[in-house]
Amino acid sequence: MEIRKGIAVSPGVSIARALVMDSREQRIPRRSILPSQKASEIDRVAQAFQDAIQELTKLQSGTTIDQDNIRDIFAVHLRFLQDASFRKRITDFIEKELTTAECAVSTILREIASHFAGIGDPYISERAADIYDIEKRLLQKLVGKSRDVMDPLREEVIIIANDLTPTQTAGFSKTQVRGFATEKGGRTSHTAIIARTLGIPAVVALGDIIDSVSEDSRVIIDGNRGVIVIDPNEDTIQEYREYAQNLRQLGLKLDSLKNKPATTRDGVAVTLLGNVEFPDEAKMVKEKGGQGIGLYRTEFLYLYGGTEPTEEDHYQAYAETVRSFEGKPVVIRTMDLGADKVPHGHKLHEPNPVLGLRSIRYCLQNLPLFKTQLRGLLRASVLGDIRIMFPLIGNLQELRQAKMILRDVMEDLDEYAVPYNPLVPVGIMIETPSAALTASMLAGDCDFFSIGTNDLIQYTLAVDRANEHVSTMFTAADPAVLGLIRSVIHDAHKAKIGLSVCGEVASEPEFIMLLLGMGVRTLSLAPPMIPEVKQIIRSVSIEDCNHLARKVGTMDSQRQIKNYIRDAAMKIMPEAF
Amino acid sequence: MRPAMLFVDVAGRYHSDIRVSHGPTTVDAKSIMQMTMLAATCGTTLKILAQGDDARQATDALRELVEVQMFHETPAKRPLGETKT
Structure with missing residues (x-):
């Protein structure tokens, strides 16, 4: 039995036989001819x-x-x-x-x-x-070999591949495929899109897995937690069968929560928003009872469609979403490309792209591209409650620069009498330690913070979660990370600006009580997880959460914190684990 | 690559020899391999040079495709799975 962790890109749980599609390099020997x-x-x-x-x-x-x-x-x-x-x-x-x-x-x-x-x-x-x-x-x-178009599948399978190519996915019938697990890929890779479209679980960026899987291996894929289990033992299979069964039942039960408020037992209201990667997920946010969009990623505009998006492309995309949300908040994050967001793992020419020209830094050096997006955004801002969020802000100067450019664009629009909301709220992602440590200064220049835990963990702990040798150290349940989050929350409250958490922790059941206890009242998470998180919120009291957070504050190791919050959450909602 | 494909398709309709330059590199407008390897991302300025009896029509058509029709891109081209409303 082997358990591997990757990035969850499409939810669900399946157990099936593995089907390996080896698309790795076919080595062709250099053969001379006469x-x-x-x-x-x-x-x-x-x-x-x-x-x-x-x-x-x-x-x-x-x-x-x-x-x-x-x-x-x-x-x-x-x-x-x-x-x-x-x-x-x-x-x-x-x-x-x-x-x-x-x-x-x-x-x-x-x-x-x-x-x-x-x-x-x-x-x-x-x-x-x-x-x-x-x-x-x-x-x-x-x-002259037959292509890897499969024979009509006779049984359910989970496809294991290095990275699925369009030909591969077009070449097999989808009815028997129960999941995709790939070595490469990211949230925006082809595999992820197809899996979402088909509604089957997918986990990508698993590293070398093909060699661990043989043709008749059984595989469990857990698209909720980003885990695959190769050759599971009977106990594990039984465990996952129950988990899958529970998920189904839980799903039915949770559907009934859709119109109920996310309020704790002692009456504290929590706002649950959805993270949206593609526009079609906005629908899911509403279906799952989300109260708006807390993180609308705009990278898809740049990665699909083939050309750089025009102002009109931006406008149309945002307008459609904000209209469908009728007055509910839609927080749109400006372009966040670079580093891991480059599809198929191709890097820019940078020796250390994660510390390189990415995200807001890229935008500030490519003003035409940035201004095009801001113009589209501002034009759409009259249609509803649009809020603008800048990613990866590292210091006050960057924030001021970005805001100055926003003002420039506003002036341009004024000149042509194009309507926009001059009071559009502007916020920032807190995802670098430098931003977290200077949050009290940044708070004076923006309307809200959104804590992006994935990058914050990576930069604080200096751990790459895609690197299997160190990925086990990657967790928010760490005294240093929690210390930063705590101080950001404190600074936001003190400055009376908005605060939300939009990183992956907001959709991990075990972290919900801790976040509430630390003072978070707005969570933005993956849409499929909204009902489950709502259920947890409705089952706890703030008093319990505060107690838990205080207790965690005294702990000094990842393991201690992890075990403690997990135990607490399991007592609240055993069926989620 | 879709824009490159459209470009090559339009160029292919003319007899003229059509060359496209991006900086120091010049390629055949009728070859999708050469056009894609030109790596002309959005916002790049391309020079188009056509020679032949329908050279004028060819450059006009290509200009039309790039500047006016913007490669027939409908606003906000979406990824898979999106249902158009």
Whole structure:
């Protein structure tokens, strides 16, 4: 039995047989040919192209593809295969280097892919995955092996892959797939999107797992906690069966809570907002009883669609969401790209991207891009309760700079008499230790704080949670992290500005009592978790929470804190664990 | 890559030899490989040079695609799973 932790990108729990789709590099040995064999190798390339084109044309018109975006992707692949200069590059390689067709295809496509991967633009570097997909298809045609389109599945499976390519996901019927677990990927990767669309659990960024899984391994995937269990023992399977069963029952029970307030037993009201990654999740926030959006991530605008979003793109996206929330708060975070948010793990040319040009820093150095977003945001601000939030603020100067640019944009709008809300609330994410430590100064220049625990933990503890060697140290249940959170809450209350927590801890049942006890009254969390967290809030009293928080304040180790809050939460809501 | 695809499709309709430059790099406008490797992200200035009997029409059509139609992008292009209302 092996338990692995990754990033949960789509909720749910499944137990099924593993199906490994090995999309890792097929190593193609460099094989030389005799000059006399050149012509036949070049013919093989032509044949492979022709076969691949035929197959893609079929795939594209096939009934297995239900999404326009995937159709678009295949259309692009087709253009590549029909591109004479592309094919010539491969045949020229055979002519010059005297290699086999396989070797030429592999070498040239890798050259192109690494060219894309090396460009410091997330949208373009992401395209390397497309090139690998084309390479794979051509190689399969050359080797004559059947593609990894699966036979109609006879049983339920959980797909294990390095990173799913669009071809792979289009190539199998979805009815028998019970989950995706991938080695790579992030919240915005293809795998995540497809899983959400299908409503099945997915966990990504698991690191090397393929080697731990054999064809008949059983796998448990827990898309709520971001865990997979490989070859679980009977006890664990039983445990998870019950957990899955409980989740279903809990789900039914929790649905009845939808219209009830998130109020503690002793009458303290808590506001529950949703975190939204894609616009379609906004609907889910409402369905689950969320009272608004506490974190509207805008990265999707930059990562999909192919071109940099225009002011109108921004406006339309925000307008649609804020209109559907009729007067409820919608906190929109400005662009937060860079570091881990770059799809498929392709990094910008930075030796240490997490400490590099990311997020608000990137925006402040790319003003046209930043102003475009702010204009769209301000225009939408008349339609409802839009609030603007700047991510990764590290010091007061950055905050002032960002606000100055916001004012510039307001003046521009004034000039053209474009309406906007001049009193639009402006807040910041507190996710760096420097911001947390200077929160009392920052509070004077903004209307609210939102504590982003994921980055705050990473920067405070100097732990990369995607690094398996140290990831167990990554937790909010740490005296240093909690100390910072405590002082931020104190400073926000003192300055009488808004305060919420929007990091992952806000959706972890064991942390809810602690956060309430520390004085948090607004939580923004993943929409599927809203009912569960509401249930916890309705089951506790603030007095108990305060007591728990005081007790935790005296503890000096992660383990002690973790065990204590977990025990407390289990007493409140055993079915959530 | 969708914009590159549209660009290449439009260029392909003309007989003229069409070259696109971005900085020091010049590529064939009819090749999707070359166009995508140009890495022209949004906001890049491209120079288009066409030679042939329909050169004028070709450059006009490409200009139209990029500057006027903005690659037919509907406002707020959304990721998968979004239902349009």
